[in-house]
Amino acid sequence: MIKLFLLVIHILFFYICALFQSLWGLWFFCAELIIALFLWLSTWTFQKRTHLSIKESMVVVHKNECVSNPFYVKKGSLQPGKIRLFCALKNPYSSTSLRFNLQDSLLFTAKDCGFFELNLHKIWIYDWLGLFHRKSTKENTTIPIVILPDPVPIFLEMKQAPQGSQDLKIETRIGQVGEPSFEIKNIREYQEQDPLHHIHWKLSSRTDTIWVKDYEKEQAKTPLIQACFTPQDELEDARFYQKVYSILLGFLIQKQPVILWWNQDQNDTAYRIDHQRELDHTFANLLAHQEPSPMALPGEPPDLVISSQ
Template sequence: MNNAQLVIDEVKKAVKGKDDCIIKAFAAFLAGGHILLEDVPGVGKTTLAVAFSRAMALVNHRVQFTPDVLPADILGFSMYQKQTGEFVYREGAVMCNLFLADEINRTSPKTQSALLEVMEEGNVTVDGISRKVPEPFIVMATQNPKGSAGTQLLPESQLDRFMICMSMGYPSHDAEVDIAKGKSVKADEYTIKPVMNAQGLVEMQGEVEQVFIHDSIYSYIVDLVDATRTSPYIELGVSPRGTIACVRMAKAYAYLSGRSYVIPSDVVSVFADVTKHRIVLNTKARVSHVSELSVIDEILKAVKQPTTYVKKAVIVISFLIGIITAAIVFYMSMIYGNAALALLGCFMCVFMVLTFIALLVKAHRAVAAINIPIAIATQGESIRVSLSCRLKEAGFDGVKYRVTVKNNLSGEKSTKWLSGGSDFLYSVNLCGNYEFELVRIKLYDFSRLFYVTKRVKKYANVEVMPQIDEIPVRITDRVRNFFGDSDIYDDLRPGYDPSELFDVREFQNGDRLQSVHWKLSARTDELMVKENSLPKACAVAIVADLRGIKKGRQADAFMKLLVSLSFSLMDQKCSHYVAWYDTAINDIVRARVDDEEGFYIFLNSFLKIKPDTKNDALFLYEEKYRAEKLVCLLSVDGRLQIKRGEEIVGRADEKNEIVI
């Protein structure tokens, strides 16, 4: 453990203000895992890797991954020697203890996949011959955030081989001041002294393996991993390899904390770094801007931690006990004279005044907040709402919160006082936009006899999606084969629009000469034909007519009917518009639904509106888009009817097939 602290202290000389990142990275070293650092350029990712290699005297090789890097540069290759007439293996960059793959997501997928075998098995296979890499072997890769220029996403199979994925972030104010004064990272990294060698790291890894984990902790880790596979926001959960990585990281983190056993807080500390790169969010979560970390935080709060039997000495001092004791003393004094009653009254008055002053000070210092980690849910689920108060975080537990919950669609409103914890679950039975308002807080003294209130006025919103019922829909050939102008083109069928190229293929009988690609034909010595794209125009529009809707269950049923109709059309591959009147801009707004992503974009926008029950949305839509040609214009009205013009083609309480 002493050697471990020496390594950490040496690395801190080069990397300023990132103690947590240093500890977790070293824990991954001790767990024998690989590390992925994802962050913007210039925050010290490469410096961290170089600092560790110097502090532990590891043989390190660095490769700057660019598009022209080949797998042979990484794994090595066989070279023919004329003198001996044999092929001799030339080692690649991975033949080291610490391999730094700088900007790994800038190279080709072929080169990225060259690391799969060596990261998992510790072998390099060239020309059918496998060779072991030196021990210990650790890959420390850096990559720029997704969407940066010139980057390519790493495949899930390779991401899963990294034990942890971390983001370093910008340095703190004090750390950046030190850097600005001249204590730069580049100058300090060369002052790092080796305090351990490769063999010492291997021995320390063996000590980490001996760290004890109780069966309840194993069960807790499996419960957390299983929650990622059943979460309504995750499309791809954590693999069994991720479970093993979490166990090994928890052991290493406990070891660095000076313990020979793992406690639940060790698992909580490393779980996000182990799993955030292994999960894939579904479309609903991505469209609603839900992050991986917020989903993981929700899982950590939802899964119950095992009980740790750690005895704590608790000293409770209550003002109430003091008052009762003083009252008894003064009551006994009354036997000898009335002065005791006067003294007792004075004491009570002084106590109440001092308590009131203390509460006013606390109220002035108290900073309360309300937050919803995952601001999206489905009807029937429970929403986790986090309440916090600065005094409570400092150990003061005498706080109650008054929270008002309002559904902007149905108009339902409820108010309650909450205490006994910073998080609570709120069950949502109706869909719509829920507004949570932290109205005020009560601050109690330690006797719980006196309190003061403070107005807060903090807000948090969450969109609750309705349950979707399948509506039988039959799409006619007229809708399927509808042609019109559009900025979106069909991915499967060619068309007539020359402004967008669909494909280039060989010439066939019946092709027009005007479609021949002459330049490409000259290079290939074959006639090649250009195929134009087909505009993917919408033949169907749905208008939400909110007139006549009563708040409550009827508004919920209207939303369910509208959303179910749009989802059924989307499921039938029928592109369509959904339109409504937006009171915020006093105009008709419409969203195009082509696929699941478009559906959730529409739903996310529609849930935020305030119902307009006065304007005729269908008439306003026809006026605004009167030059547009549609095959079918549908409307959903306040009577829970689906209408085409004046014809009723469906109802909420019926399951008849709708022909479009």
């Protein structure tokens, strides 16, 4: 846009100079020619002093999440006016072209979770006014990107088998984890976080203080969840990852660690997950087909089985 604006201004200026037969137009043209030559040569200097590197070996994000530019450009003492990057975001099924400035953040709006690659093809380096640029081609500059499932938890009540959807088979064999027993351990004053059904109504009615009953907690059992994954197609695989991720997240939000028993292509691995950061790390490696740090396989049958078949 700025180039078109400057072109119109110059045409009007030279037209007026020609009407009055003035030499100002000639002098102005010569000065602009010198400035344009200087700006064009500056792009060559910027290109020689600009070096590209990668900030992270792998980018892990959720869908519709903005992240900082994964590329880093080391500049010389002379700062270029603008640097634009031309990339392609690819997965095994599709490819999308991206154009963005170096200082821009990237918004990943993938339809489903999965593994992608951001391939850098070209760098355009502009002068201070943005009139001239020099193109630099980069090869083998690839950043793997893992887009995690949506962080939407599914809270399962483990007393009975939940009603599974048509695309997933879910079976369960354990009782509710951490359910308080009927044995009263202590009676104490009510606190804000106490549930109302723990209030000792009879005792509270005889005094001016609200009392609650503390129950003995059953020993919490770490749920063992087996995910049997058979690759099918992009949509079905994404739905399976989303379902497993959401179930595990539901346990973690309730401060309940889980053990994920991952079965794929007759290969079994197990991972103990204590919080969401570990959950994201485990799924990032699974989606990128990398091996996280597994634990020993459990010697007991799973409490929850989720199958992609």
